[in-house]
Amino acid sequence: MAARRLVVIGGDAAGMSAASQARRFKGPDELEIVAFERGHFTSYSACGIPYWVGGSVEGPDALIARTPEEHRERAIDLRMRTEVTEIDLDRQRVRTRDLAAPGATDAWTGFDDLVIATGARPIRPPLPGIDAPGVYGVQNLDDGQALLDALRAVEGGEQPRAVVVGAGYIGVEMAEALVQRGYRVTVVDQAEQPMSTLDPDMGRLVYEAMCGLGIETVREAKVTEIRTDGEGRACAVVTDDAEHPADIVVLGLGVRPETTLARRAGLPLGESGGLLTDLSMRVRGQDNVWAGGDCVEVLDLVSGRTRHIALGTHANKHGQVIGAGVGGGYATFPGVVGTAVSKVCDLEIARTGLLEQQARSAGLQFVTATIESTSRAGYYPGARPMTVKMLAERRTGRLLGVQIVGREGAGKRVDIAAVALTAGMTVEQMTALDLGYAPPFSPVWDPVLVAARKATAQVARDVEHTAGGR
Missing domain, CATH: 3.50.50.60 (FAD/NAD(P)-binding domain)
Structure with a gap:
């Protein structure tokens, strides 16, 4: 046969x-x-x-x-x-x-x-100049090598300028890469805040941190053109109301x-x-x-x-x-909860589950809880701040989503929430999770559990308010 x-x-x-x-x-x-x-x-x-x-x-x-x-x-x-x-x-x-x-x-x-x-395939809008020399994507290794060659050709004199179009995961990661190479970086995005994979209130924290890192971040700006010089090479990114000079343009608009x-x-x-x-x-x-x-x-x-x-x-x-x-075996892929983690310089950004708008679109009613904590016990050297936001379903308290923005030790904490989401846990059940503790690694109450406690209280208040309204 x-x-x-x-x-x-x-x-x-x-x-x-x-x-x-x-x-x-x-x-x-x-x-x-x-x-x-x-x-x-x-x-x-x-x-x-x-x-x-x-x-x-x-x-x-x-x-x-x-x-x-x-x-x-x-x-x-x-x-x-x-x-x-x-x-x-x-x-x-x-x-x-x-x-x-x-x-x-x-x-x-x-x-x-x-x-x-x-x-x-990378999103590449049909803008004037989008295909000009000096405009780069980062979809595959050939793209990476082409961008590196271009960066090396520009470096060596006055501080070069780079404009990144898009402030999602690719955009912020490329902004970090360009900062590390000594570029003056501008990120241009049409959203209200960078990282549209976060709710706007958490995205604002990313914006403030990026500005603090010296990355000029332009929000709610629609790119209309990639301007070219006399040789046909990209030299600026043009928006509705401004022009941003560039020696290199990097596209980070998603896929x-x-x-x-x-x-x-x-x-x-x-x-x-x-x-x-x-x-x-x-x-x-x-x-x-x-x-x-x-x-x-x-x-x-x-x-x-x-x-x-x-x-x-x-x-x-x-x-x-x-x-x-x-091959004749058996396996399944049951699905995802939408976990992702990234960083820009020393800022860590993570999310899992649903954002507020996604929850609304799914017909879910929810409460939110946002807390500020630290990566280690507050008295232990190197403790860094982090903000945790949690969404829980009204009445049931089922965990719907978690977003984390913070410094070292913040990002991978999202895995706790990813496991809880996969298991269908409520925020109240999360408060009893037996997580590892020692001052170098966490406060007595891990930040994710602090958020779960606050979300549990929010659910309880919501239930009491609803019952009282009857």
């Missing part, structure tokens, strides 16, 4: 995790694996690019988990610089183009099982699911444009088509809705689940 053929579109986290896991289940005699990657690298950490650019880590080799050669040693036929241009579901085949051989004819490759792991192929093939997409799958990461309505990584939407365990979250942690898990399914 001929071996089944698995075709994988995309050679990064989800795609190659799926291929590797499937190979663990079945050998080459049972399963042929062919993977197509249009870029120059496989299995790399895009999340590490800002830290490579900033000089905190080596790259690009240090950011690569497995090279193409290492995948091929595991009997995976990995074809680099090969782009999939069409998915033919009726005939179970994909059309490919060899990008390294211009003029080469397209080829068709049949499949028994198909994995779509096409990732996400959208890359599902062009899936859409053309008629596969089901969600509100954000991501592929919809079942718990086994099989595309809905398909028996032999799977999808994972930044091109899919996943179930939010708190709101009960699907959402798009582009994170390498999820992508690797998706790949493990897909590989098990293709």
Whole structure:
């Protein structure tokens, strides 16, 4: 009997995790694996690019988990610089183009099982000058190398200027990287506060801290143009009411699911444009088509809705689940609670669960509690301040979300809340959690538990007020 053929579109986290896991289940005699990657690298950490650019880590080799050669040693036929241009579901085949051989004819490759792991594409609005030299994105390792080369070419004289467009995770991380390289940095964003992944009151703390770090942060500013000089190179970012000079412009506007192929093939997409799958990461309505990584939407365990979250942690898990399914095993990806953590210089920023607006959109009623505490016992050297905000459902007290902004020791505390959300705990139940304590690590009451206590009191007052109103 001929071996089944698995075709994988995309050679990064989800795609190659799926291929590797499937190979663990079945050998080459049972399963042929062919993977197509249009870029120059496989299995790399895009999340590490800002830290490579900033000089905190080596790259690009240090950011690569497995090279193409290492995948091929595991009997995976990995074809680099090969782009999939069409998915033919009726005939179970994909059309490919060899990008390294211009003029080469397209080829068709049949499949028994198909994995779509096409990732996400950076948001790049159609502005005048957006494609000019001197404007850079940071989506892949090629982007990181191009930006580094440009930064090195500019450095050496008067303090250079960089403008970052967008103040989300990518934007603030790139702002840090540029500060570390000695640039005078301006961040321009159209939102009320930086980090729209936080509520505005918590985003304001990020704004104040960024200004304190010497990063000029321009809020509620719509970019209208990337101005170019006489040589056609970017020299300024123009907004409705100002112009910000720049030697380098970095785009940090976020990403959208890359599902062009899936859409053309008629596969089901969600509100954000991501592929919809079942718990086994099989595309809905398909028996032999799977999808994972930044091109899919996943179930939010708190709101009960699907959402798009582009994170390498999820992508690797998706790949493990897909590989098990293709290989004849069984695994599921139950969903996420929306946990993310980042930093800009020494400011740590974290969130999990729902923001206020997300909770309202889901039809949930809630109370909030915000507290200020420290990372260690107040009397212990090095104690740093942090602010914790907690959302809890009215009446039930079910934890809905947590946001944390603070200095060293703040960010990873969000994991406590992530576990509590996954377990469906109430804020009152959280107050009894047996967390580790010693003065070098925490106050007697950990800041997350202090917030839970305050939220518990808020829920109780709300219940009493409602009962009294009757």
